[in-house]
Amino acid sequence: MRRLAAIALLLLALAPPLAAQSNTAEILQRARRLYENVEVEQALALLRQIISPASPYVVSPEQRVEAYKYLGAALALQQGPAKRDSAVTYFRAAIERDPFVDLEQQSFSPGQLSAFADARNRTFAAALRPLLADTLVPGSGQVTIQALTTHTAQMRVELRSAGGARRVLYDGQNDGLREVRWNGLLGDGSLAAAGRYELDVIARSSLVNLTDTASLYVDVSHLHPPLEDTLPALRGGDLLPEQYPLSVATGSLLKGLGVAAGALLIQTALSSGDLGGGNALLPGAVAGAGAITGVVSFSLRQRNRSIPANIAENARRRAARETQNAGVRERNAEKLRQTRLLIAPATGGVR
Amino acid sequence: MNRGHGGLGSRERGTGVPTGVPGQWRTEATAHRRAGAAAGLALGLAVLSVTPLHAQLGVQAGGVAAMTEHRVNAGRGVEQSSGTLLGGEGRLFIGSRMEVFVHAAGGKLTADSAFADDRDVGEAEVRASVLTVPWLALHAGFSVRSYGTVLARQRWTAVRFGGEARLAFVGGGVTGILRGEILPSVSVSGLEHPSRAYAAGAGLEYRAGVITVELRYDLERYDFPLVANVERREQLSSLKAHVGLTLGRH
Numbered sequence: 001m002r003r004l005a006a007i008a009l010l011l012l013a014l015a016p017p018l019a020a021q022s023n024t025a026e027i028l029q030r031a032r033r034l035y036e037n038v039e040v041e042q043a044l045a046l047l048r049q050i051i052s053p054a055s056p057y058v059v060s061p062e063q064r065v066e067a068y069k070y071l072g073a074a075l076a077l078q079q080g081p082a083k084r085d086s087a088v089t090y091f092r093a094a095i096e097r098d099p100f101v102d103l104e105q106q107s108f109s110p111g112q113l114s115a116f117a118d119a120r121n122r123t124f125a126a127a128l129r130p131l132l133a134d135t136l137v138p139g140s141g142q143v144t145i146q147a148l149t150t151h152t153a154q155m156r157v158e159l160r161s162a163g164g165a166r167r168v169l170y171d172g173q174n175d176g177l178r179e180v181r182w183n184g185l186l187g188d189g190s191l192a193a194a195g196r197y198e199l200d201v202i203a204r205s206s207l208v209n210l211t212d213t214a215s216l217y218v219d220v221s222h223l224h225p226p227l228e229d230t231l232p233a234l235r236g237g238d239l240l241p242e243q244y245p246l247s248v249a250t251g252s253l254l255k256g257l258g259v260a261a262g263a264l265l266i267q268t269a270l271s272s273g274d275l276g277g278g279n280a281l282l283p284g285a286v287a288g289a290g291a292i293t294g295v296v297s298f299s300l301r302q303r304n305r306s307i308p309a310n311i312a313e314n315a316r317r318r319a320a321r322e323t324q325n326a327g328v329r330e331r332n333a334e335k336l337r338q339t340r341l342l343i344a345p346a347t348g349g350v351r
Numbered sequence: 352m353n354r355g356h357g358g359l360g361s362r363e364r365g366t367g368v369p370t371g372v373p374g375q376w377r378t379e380a381t382a383h384r385r386a387g388a389a390a391g392l393a394l395g396l397a398v399l400s401v402t403p404l405h406a407q408l409g410v411q412a413g414g415v416a417a418m419t420e421h422r423v424n425a426g427r428g429v430e431q432s433s434g435t436l437l438g439g440e441g442r443l444f445i446g447s448r449m450e451v452f453v454h455a456a457g458g459k460l461t462a463d464s465a466f467a468d469d470r471d472v473g474e475a476e477v478r479a480s481v482l483t484v485p486w487l488a489l490h491a492g493f494s495v496r497s498y499g500t501v502l503a504r505q506r507w508t509a510v511r512f513g514g515e516a517r518l519a520f521v522g523g524g525v526t527g528i529l530r531g532e533i534l535p536s537v538s539v540s541g542l543e544h545p546s547r548a549y550a551a552g553a554g555l556e557y558r559a560g561v562i563t564v565e566l567r568y569d570l571e572r573y574d575f576p577l578v579a580n581v582e583r584r585e586q587l588s589s590l591k592a593h594v595g596l597t598l599g600r601h
Binding site (some may be wrong): 248249252258259263266270271272275278279282287297 | 418420422423424429433518520521522525527528529549551552553554555566567568570572574582584585586588589590
């Protein structure tokens, strides 16, 4: 029961603004109908009600621009310079709020169009129309960007990344709306990296001493099949030691001397004393060979500690790893060649 | 050379019949056969326990020349003879942890002392080794040796247990070898069994590709029990040079 009461209160709280917004649209609709029926005074009254600060209804920016536009159009139908000036003033108010506002040639009279053109000449603004999300094939596809100056101006449209990469999309004289196309490449011909870009229009009026800028942000993403990771470079644990430690040479010497000592020890300690020992030449030959082998091995290892077999094996492992990575890079390059750019307006896009 | 006495020793001359009562001889012979059977069983079990079904096999085969010196004192001074034995040796490598070694050689030892006889020597040995760790092989084996003079022939058989340390030099081309063995059961025709018998050796093995050269010094010593107030001592030492080829082992 308590929950039902809360929902009812919430609905009551939301109801008035919805109704108010709906009323503005309704009044605007009625005003347009009166205007089309050339009941200008009644239309003006309704339109003034919409733009009045005392309006009890919520008025959206678009509704306000529409109201100013029809106020200007209605006043432009009336006779007298004062009315025309008022018409121009309302048109300017509409243009200042939305530089893209326009009068359709087939729907308005030459007088209205003239007043609107006068308003545009007196008001200077540069603008960019927000982009719709789109994908393109870099180089061959294109996205269209709509830029505008309200009257004749020197205009430049450019795209800049946070990293400083830029591409000038248009730089020249402009009057009114211009569609500029971008193929996804930057000024140096490289593919636009994924990230956030700022799209700027900078315009300097040719009629009045004014400069205006407008910017919006777009997010560029790369769409391609998932890339493979290359294998990391071989680390110490993945490779065999390529040099013997210094202790190895000493170890070889000790082993040689150990064999020599062993031969002599067998002959002196293990043979029977009753038999007079034995022929010393027999163990002596092995002892000599052991000592010489130990010394030679020690000397060789001191001078050359490299392990050729391990060096060759490590080279083979590195080459195998490089071959694997080359394969990964090649497959990734093929995937990147299939890249599509996704261009979407960033949050908080227009400035 | 035959000076009419000495050589194999006076107690065993001519007959090969053991001293002592006949029953004791049979008992000792039975014990010796049992020891031989035990050694054979140990060899077999060692092979079976460490040999995988598809173990990689390798073979080493070559010739051996041994400068050999024999000394014996049977109570009438040291009889000494020496000479060169020639023969062959082979190793069968079963996997990386098992080896079977065979050795056979023969030759003539010439008397170097007044009481010694010239003698022909023939010997054979087989032993199985297990590498418990790469540098240590434990083995069990069996050997036979025959000494022949113009007067008599003496046959030695021995069961051998021991270990061999293999000290690989850096690079793997050279290995130092130190070996020790006990001979717990030795049978000598015409003599009591030795009360103590052991063998030891030291050597070096050089490998270059498939060629193996080995130089080793071996000594066998046999101390016999006191009989008729005489403690017989016998010793065989040799410097062996082995040259062989190794196939199927890396």
